[in-house]
Amino acid sequence: MIRKIREFSRKVSIEFKVVVGIVLFTLAMGSIDRYQLSHNLLSQFFEAKKSKNLLLVNMIAPILGLNISFGLDDANSEYLDYIVKENPYVTLIQLKNTQQRIIYENKSDEWNPTRENWDESAKKDINFCDKNIVDPSSNSIIGSVRLHFSDKDFQELQSANRLLTLNLIAITLASLSLFVIMIKREFRHLKELNESVLSYDPKLNNFSLTKSNRSDEVGVIQNAIVSMVEKIGLYTHILDETNLSLEGKVVERTKELVEANEKLKALSVTDELTGLANRRYFGKYLEKTWELAKRKSVNVSLVMCDIDYFKKVNDSYGHQMGDEVLRRVAAALNESLKRNTDFVARYGGEEFVIVMYEGSLDDATLLCQRVQENLKKCQDLAFEGVKIDPVTMSFGISCVVPDKDARYESAIKKADEALYKAKENGRNRIIGC
């Protein structure tokens, strides 16, 4: 139960809580005040009335006693008539002798013993006063007097009290209404502030409120929020500009990085001068091809070729020219490859190597011949106005079907030995084994 009340309390807005609290507090305070006031008023009224009635009875009783003792009954009658006349709230006076015989009675129009309020008043010992009449000389009881006082003054007091209560309630309600309206207005302002803050988007810069002239808490909060929003707007702008700049830089750097990576990748497998695969990549390629051929039991032809008298080119035309020769030889080698599975790489210096998967010795020989043909075609070419002496190449071929224990290094060695033989036999030759 308490949990549910707590949950409900959390759902109810502070505004509602404040208003309900104020209403309850006001009603409680008003009720206590009214109760206290009424209680005091009625107590004082009853005490005053009782005293007043007792005073009257105590005043008339000795006189009545003396008159009775003197035998002045007429004087008593006249005196009591006078008392009734001067005290309009006296509704009944009865004077009795010791035998309880009524010797005087005066009833006003208001006297109505059947009315309920007489009984109620009688219970309170306020409206009825009974007193024995004592002989002032002998102190013996010589009669009794009974007075009844009108309840009219009590009714008037109650009526005035009710009127006062109603007036107080009306004033309280009016004041409360004004207060509630004021509270609601204040909370409306806070709600607007809340909505503005919630709908605020720094990118759109759509905060509509401006600084307030109010000096109360709402004004302070609004001004603080407005200042904060201004700072957010400024920092957002700076951040956007920085982001834009950073994004451009990131794109540029990424592009550069991609290019560098590609270049690095190419450099790692390519010979920079000739554009052919380098020796490292050749090793990896041959290893893979060798393993494949081993599995498939097919031929692998390996051609080791070397430019004849290349040192002389370098010595005669310089290294730049040598490089140019190397580039053209590489191009000639590349052009000579017909199959997709044929692979050429620069092995080192002026030495090149060709791998032919599933290539027979004849296929390799034909390839070498095509290379020789292509080399002849570029003999007329010149470099920077200098005519180059024609170059030839020597070829050593090893063709094997790799078995289980065969290693590719042995194939390289054989091709190298064949190349050596070609060089020994006069160069520009093709030796296969």
Place this chain on the structure above:
Amino acid sequence: MLNSALLNAANYNEDILNIYSKMLPRFVVMSSQKDKIDASIEICALYDRLDERVARSLGDKIKSDYPNGLLKYPIKFVLSDYSNVEACKNAQLAFMLNSDDEHIERALLYLRENGALAMSYDIGLLEKGADVSLFIGRTVTPYLNMKSISEKKILLDNLLLRVSKIYVEAKK
């Protein structure tokens, strides 16, 4: 002589005498005359010979009203002719029936000198110096001659003053 007595007796109202019979002892105990009581409340009735029967009748009424006296005191009722006013020497109160002016004045003088309260049947005697009488109007009310009472230095109970009217002497 008899005719005169009957005529005078007829001047006294029985009801008024009844009131006086009740009032007389009470005026003694409700005034400073109470201090002068020795053993009994002594009330003296002054009358002309013609009113003797009235005086005796008053005495009987007092005896009847106060058979056991008042408070702790017995009541002594003294009858005295105006010619023997000295008989009222010990009385705290003297009740004066009607008489001629000479008797009245002499009695009042004696009572003044003796400090006794002088109560008269005839209210007209207040003018001559009597202290208390009864005013017979729509109702019967005690009338007090405060001048003579204060001259005798007699103090009356406050209650007596409240039920009584004060006689104001007419300017001559």
